[in-house]
Amino acid sequence: MDAAIFQVTWFVLWSVLWGVYFMLDGFVLGTGFLSGFIARTDTEKRILINAIGPVWDGNEVWLLTAGGATFAAFPTTYALMFSNLYSALILLLFALIVRGVSFEFRGKLDSAAWKSTWDKAIIVSSFLPALLFGVAFGNIFEGIPMRNDFTALQFSYEGSLIGLLNPYGLVTGLLFVLLFAVHGALYIAIKTVGELSGRANALANKVWPALLVVAVIFLGYTYPATRLYDNYLKLPVLLIVPLVAVVSLVLVKVYAGKGESGKAFTFSCLTVLFVVATGVTGLFPNLLPSNIDPASNLTIFNSSSSPLTLKLMTGVALVVVPIVIAYKIWVYRVFRAPVTSEDVLGNKQAY
């Protein structure tokens, strides 16, 4: 019983870490792959990069924390999730590496060819993680073909990279891409001024109907493709979670339609958080199900660390995470003003 409390606590923390990661990196990824469509001049491109410049690295750390938390709290899940999804995660890793250096490298040489190379790199390396994270979570929701024997400690995997690109995985991938597109466009809208801001808000409005269609397909398709609805059928009050997601999504359009990008962005943050929450609420207590053998599901009970490690990590998380959130809020306040062309042309340290 004692152990179960901490296992459930870590399931919640694990979900929160992923949710916050997608909320924060979602708009960075979106800004990145939209940069080629929204920005028209070099100065506008620089404005976009500088709008995410102060925060992208700190946002990406939520991914490292989510990964580290999986390792520390659910080592068997960390081991099998990462090794079974090897090729997909290697691609994701390459994209994240290229994205990170692109911001730093782009402005370091004054050559049009150099800049346009990194512009393309930013678009591709921002688009790929959005898609791959979606595909990966789609596959997590529906389960992957693995057989695990937790007493004999025998673990095997029968899937492949191509197998991950199944229809449900791709729908989830598309959902993430469109979600981050709207989220990123709204971020650009609030972090820039004038025509650029207007263009970004218009793009959010244009992409939104496609997002709605894919979200509806996703919610429908989830019923035959996964077991996510089981928890909701057992405990219908949980339906509040997807309901918040849907209402937020609608409010995104309401405010974006009125040109109130700030409010629309707030609701797109909520949408991302509650889309993740919708998935993990259905997933509980699984972390990574098997789609060929229910006994092989990796759960918070059969893949967790010892009670001592879970307690220790709970203590660390309860002390440190609030401090992190506090100074991150301070940083967002310091950089709350929109980025203008004067800013990027005047600051030599800027990207």
Added chain:
Amino acid sequence: MDVVSLSQLQFAATCMFHWIFVPLTLGLSIMTAWMETKYVTTGDETWLRMTKFWGKLFLINFALGVVTGITMEFQFGLNWAEYSRYVGDIFGAPLAIEATVTFFLESVFIGVWIFGWNKVSKKVHALTIWLAAIGTNLSALFILLANAWMQKPVGYVIRNGRAEMTDFIAVVTNPYGWIKYSHTLMSGYALAAFLLMGVSAWHLLRKNEVDFFTRSFRMAAVWGFVASLIVGVTGDFHAVEIAKTQPSKFAAMESIWETKKNAEMCLLLVPDASKECNAVEALKIPGMLSFLAFHDTDAEIKGLKDFPREMRPPVTPTFLSFRIMVGIGTFMILASLLAIFLSRRANFVDNRLFLNLMVLAIPVPYLAQQVGWLVAELGRQPWIVYGVLKTSDAVSKSITSTQVLLSLLGFTVLYGLLGVVDIYLLAKYAKKGPDNDLGTIISVQGRV
């Protein structure tokens, strides 16, 4: 090649590449913070120009250290799933703490430092580089405590088919880890000091910004000497710890085949691993090795022949790496000591021989970093966790050699390209010298 060898090769390649950039980050972050503090306390604008110039190099270097670090955290699960499952209960904790406590600190505040020049006060701005530097320096502590557990496992019990933590305090107070941390951290400071001295020397040879670069050089010389000296002292502690806890690694580092008391040290030695002996042993100092290992000339040193062949680390590479590291360490102490004296002389900028030497010395500490890693990790083989789990039992079972070969090729191409670009940019900005224009807020009307 099989999955184990390919995964080892990939881990070595990605780790050593990551480690081209991290030592400079460790040292230069603190030095840049120091320069900005000097600026804030004295108001002397040369310190501000130094902060900006060296800070720019710091950032170009920092970028690759950060992105290649993600690989490191993912790779345990990707390639070493059995290891991760077996030791995750202990090994995962310092990694998660590293991410939560230190990565946030460095990544969030480095953003404020880069973009916040005219958004926060001078003092707060200087504070942000300190917080980023502390984050960076502390992250090295947690990862080295994790590594120390692989070298000298403590505070655990084998239970439920894995190693479970019983004593977290033992894990974070593991003396092996703290010795390793001080040794590694100071080696990063020393490397950064040599880069500062080398770049400054390059400009001084051209009589460029003489005051700026003389000041940079003098500061770096002191940092370099103190750090190199501590690297030497902690290196000695480290060897003693290894002799005690990892006798097979120690025997390989020194290429000792026979167990003996009052073991001598050979200044000239050529191992012949196939014949299980040394081809050349000359310039012997009697009892020296026993003294270095146990601070007692009569102490017994275990020889490699006491270990079955398959339980020995690769002797020649471990031995050579160790000798090269020690040789470079000695050179660095002497060169930085000389640098302190020469840089205080009036005719320093005319000492072309020494300035040229310091330019050529820039890559030397980098070599020491790489071979140092090899001593630590090759010397631990065939164990991944010394005495607990073998490397060959630690690899992921669901991956194929084709998958790893492809990812290894991918890493080689990607890292190769990024490495070339980054080093090119570092050289370009280092040669360009400091900006005269200090204005972060300059008038740009009409330029849009």
